[in-house]
Amino acid sequence: MNDTIETLRDFTRSWARLSGLFVRHPYGAGLGLAEARLLYDIGHPDAGQPPPSAAELARMLAMDTGQVSRLLRGLEQRGLVERGPAAGRRTPLRVTAGGQAALAALEAASRQGAAALLAGLPPAAQEDLAAALGRARALLAPDPAATVLRPPRAGEYGWIIGRHGALYGREQGWDALAFEAHVAQILADFGAAPDQRRQALWIAALGGAPAGSVAVVDAGGGTARLRLLILDPVARGRGLGRALLAEAMGFARAQGYARMTLSTYASLLAARRLYAAEGFGLSQSTPVRHWGQALVAEDWDRAL
Template sequence: MSDMILRPFSADDTAWLIERHQTLYRRDEGFDDTFGPLVADILADFDAGHDPLRERGWIAEQNGARLGSIFCVDAGGGTAKLRLFLLDPKARGKGLGKRLLAICMGFARQTGYRDMVLWTHESHRAACALYAAAGWRLTESKPVHSFGVDLVEQSWRIDL
């Protein structure tokens, strides 16, 4: 994926991000139609008031096709939060996830955050393995019923 570029998120990416999250999570996890609106709310909050010096989103693109995303947002108290980490299935297994995670964590470090947190589900095994390999620690795991399905929700943290 040497011709892959990582570029800043723009408002033009919003509809694509919502659709990809809704479609992929419905197909792969059985999520209901409440998931897309959650993604839309996250993006609306980001668009409405993010601090471009401390918060950023990236889109991975190849030959003009969007293949992934990752966001770093301020969680307060010197903590950054990783959000909206997504890889299109055709881009998985090629090192793109590792590259996106590295750019997001590097930005958080350079920006002066002391640590970083994220929220995910146990079923995202490849992503969880990537987090663990990068030094993240699982801090909480609990069964929940969200988006119409039973899940195991996880919280992860890393010192930067």
């Protein structure tokens, strides 16, 4: 915990320096950082929402209402913001024509600054950075609306392998490297399957970054096998496991499979609850020693 705190503090200090936050007017236009942020949020209300009021801005930005009022007075005096007609006890704010021009200049300066930071990074490193930032945002400020199920992108097989090893090693005490090798073999077999149309793999992306996965492969005899179902801790409790399973079962039905089977372990209680809730039943149970642990391997299946 303490190491994480210090890492986060170190990053915020570095980011403040890199992004020029210590400059008095970081984005030009004679506006400080807080004024620029207020102008931006007034000019960009959430989709389908009316322009915010002063009280709503204070809540959105976790700022003191008195501080927001003082900053808004300054923006009004400069002709950048005005108050709209009151609607009951609510007085919306809106950006004036002069404010729109200032906002355009702010956004251009912000984009230029971001481009300058990225200029020294090759495209692959920029993609890595975007994924890391998306994951950081998903961890610190998750947005359920930003969750999508999609096919995997380049590099995400590696994410599936790494997260299986890291999570099962940490949460179950398994031999992480041995388990990663097992998952890598599953993915190698997936890529080498002769009929790719009969199988599929999905990534659950949260804020653009991978947060879960599931796959369906052909087990033969009209049976589909569920594989590689995993959810990052940040993605749990959102119904994503059920969504991934539903996507996999829907695909299997569309491909004409009559049954679906899966393998798990008796100690994976959350997964077993999900399977039972979705109509799977335990068909076989076998004591084994896998991944450095004494486990009970289980097979579950159901008709489609």
